[in-house]
Amino acid sequence: MPDRPFWLEAFGGRSYAVDRKSSPEPILVEHLSIAVLGGTQPDKLDRLLVQNDDDGLLARYLVTYPAQPPLRRPTTAVDNKTLQIAYQRLRALEPVTDEHGNKTPQLLYLDAAAQDVLQEFREQCRDWEIEASGLMKSHIGKLPGLAVRVATVFALLDYAKDGLAPVKMISTVHLGRACHYVGEHLRMHAHRSYGVASRPSEIRAASRIAEIIVAEGLTEINTREIQRRGLSDLQSAKEIAPAFAVLENANWIRPAPHTGSGRPRKSYVVNPRAEVVK
Template identity: 30%
Template sequence: MAANPSLQARFDGAETFDAWPDPVPLRDELAPVLPLSPELLPTQLRGWAMDISERMNCPLDLVSIPALVSAGALIGRRIGIRPQQRTSWLEVGNLWGCVVARPGSLKSPAASEALAPIKRIEALAAEANREAQAAFKVGEALYKLEKEEADKAARRRLSGEGKESARAMLESVTAPEPPTERRHLTSDATAEKLGEICKANPFGIMMHRDELISLFDDLDGSEKASAKGFFLSAWSGTEGYTFDRIGRGTVHIPAVNLSVFGTTQPARLASYMRENLRRHDDGMVQRLQLIAWPDSTGQYQEVDRYPDSDARRLAHECYQGLAALDPRELKADWDEFDGPHGVPFLRFAGDAQELFSEWRAVLEARLAGDELSAPLASHLSKYRGLVPRLSLVCHLANNSFGPVSLEAVRQALRWAEYLESHAVRAYASTSLDNAEAARAIWRHVRKGDLGDPFTLRDVQRKGWSGLQANERIAAGLEALSDADWLRPAPTEAGEKGGRPSTPYQINPKALRA
């Protein structure tokens, strides 16, 4: 787009033209990422996930991330892993993941296909819950009749046989216990309600949100501090939590185990990450360990065939098996000092332990160095626990038992390499969103919609689409300044660049570029 002639004329022949620095391109290229190899997937899920990806003509990442998160959710606290041979360090199976893709990329339909097995298990549990409730109501009605008869008999015994005999008569009739509502999946619940679900389901629960960043944005509100605290605690899968409310009373959850999966768009993720890291930096961003932002293939091939029934049957059987794990059959151990809420666990096999320990030594050296940005270092520090979790999920979904195998650790380490490349793209995208805001401002500069100089407040007052929030405008102006398209000039009052009243001067060389 050519600059507005009247604006360009102001700079033509200006004596100060050569004094301006040469502008540089805005930094708005995505960092490269690794593709997801089918070998990363557990054997029982591989063919099924590949079949969905091929039939839907979408990247394998869009299927694999929700598939792995739901597998971890079904494992939950049924069994954990102790990543060292002698310590009590414990990791459990729950995972948090997010798929990042543009609108229309089939990320939601792909997730729906991948979550079909856990949805089926949830539906079967709902039917079992209905039958249990019906049986409970019959038992409750019978109890009332028995209680009436017991009251009459106790009165007779009290006068004839004494107090103890009457007491025995009353104690002989017991009220039926209300059935526990078994749950595996939810899509929308308040933190308090989610806490009640977690209390009734100590093995774990999965939350699926189609637009995940809307949930995270909501939790950043000051009035949601308690809800955010619940989610931050639930990520570990092993910590307890207590709600104290006047209306609900006290709800104590011995251990909260929550898996989270959702999708989002690139711009929304970039904006959220930038603002969360700037305002809060509370670790919520870093909890999205299974974040995938794949490249679009750009190619379409018509695939119209039936699903691979054998692969689908094997995957469904795998998920059903994970939902009914028996730690004894898996040769798990128990720690007598863990108490009633302890988690049975596996450890690494000898060769697997050696490989994990070697990898961790390299990770710790990287974290101690200065090559990583602070946010990315914080993100990768959580790989200490992520790799054991992924090893456990892959081990069990490979239909293995006993000590966690070398094969499972190798799969987990390949996951870590893949996920790190996507995390790098996600953290680098914070400047991508700045560049988008910068380009939006610059389009109006070239049209002559803004004077020279102009201020942040001048942009905000226009009410242009995508440029209403002061924070986004400021980020765009900063990106333009960093690229030498604009130059902030302190005011006479001594204000520094970035304030609403700071004037920004337009680089005439940028207009000609």
């Protein structure tokens, strides 16, 4: 990601000065705050998570790496009217006036009970940090701050949905929910994301093939079967062979016996017990 220091500044929401070549006066952004939402392919995790300096930028992202869901036809329609009302409520929130008469965003503080919850979560994160290393350790160190941000989002979402009194304080209701979501749910997604990225390429490739075997109930597999799928990093025999070797060593597959005349095709028989993994 280019200009990483800029994006690190955008995480804090503080003032930021942008220098311009065409003018001696910089542009002053009073609150540099940018929301980033997007997705990537698992094959790109290695470059995103491993082949970058640990400057704290990626550690600030909340990542999800869910299992592939089954294909289902949609059964419900989007309630656009409710969404529109929610957006209108959020856009109607007024800034406050500071001591100089300037408009400024409303500061939201944690109430006393929520502060106790946050301290407990900080202590829990410290215990997790002791057992972690590398990028995961850096990410866990950011979880308390991320939980506070998520709690603010939860509080504003509830206001947008219910239309009750505007949010003035962050309570244990929203902070407790955020700590659980960030610490117990999203932390597991981070473990999977960082773990996949740090594994050797042949292990990642073997895992991809194993997922195909289980999902499709394959009883036999070969190099051409994998190549025709056009999967990234699994398109040549040179890339596929190490993955097959990993699966063979793990007793997932074994070479299929050759029958008939002609040049034998390198095929593998799948261990029937692989079906149990489903």
